[in-house]
Amino acid sequence: MRFSAKGRMALVAFAATLAVAIPATAFGGGRSASTHTVTLKNIAFHPANLSIKRGDSVTWQWRDGSTRHNVTGSGFKSRTMSRGSFTVRFTRKGTFNYHCTIHVSLGMKGKIVVH
Numbered sequence: 001m002r003f004s005a006k007g008r009m010a011l012v013a014f015a016a017t018l019a020v021a022i023p024a025t026a027f028g029g030g031r032s033a034s035t036h037t038v039t040l041k042n043i044a045f046h047p048a049n050l051s052i053k054r055g056d057s058v059t060w061q062w063r064d065g066s067t068r069h070n071v072t073g074s075g076f077k078s079r080t081m082s083r084g085s086f087t088v089r090f091t092r093k094g095t096f097n098y099h100c101t102i103h104v105s106l107g108m109k110g111k112i113v114v115h
């Protein structure tokens with residue numbers, strides 16, 4: 001499984017620029033890659049379930065005050081932090097479950113379905 005994970009704000013902004021710059025023909029379906037946002041707030045991921053297309057990116061944004069969280073999945077893991085963002089580009093189809101290791105017992109889990 002190949003992921004590109006970038007945890008720093010500047011790199012995330014750079015990645016978003018790259019995603020926008022990828023020509024539609026790169027995916028054969030006449031569409032450009034998109035970046036989707038998941039917000040960490042109230043000890044939960046919003047939205048918890050997200051459906052995206054192969055080649056799209058997901059950016060998690062920390063918006064839960066001083067509460068520290070992380071995004072941990074199979075093949076990707078953010079730092080534990082209380083602010084900032086984390087981006088993963090999904091290059092394969094499938095279902096990718098993830099969670100926050102600190103709050104998994106409180107149900108802080110999410111799922112990305114890549115079509």
Ligand SMILES: [Cu+2]
Nearest residue numbers: 069100102103
């Ligand atoms: Cu958490």
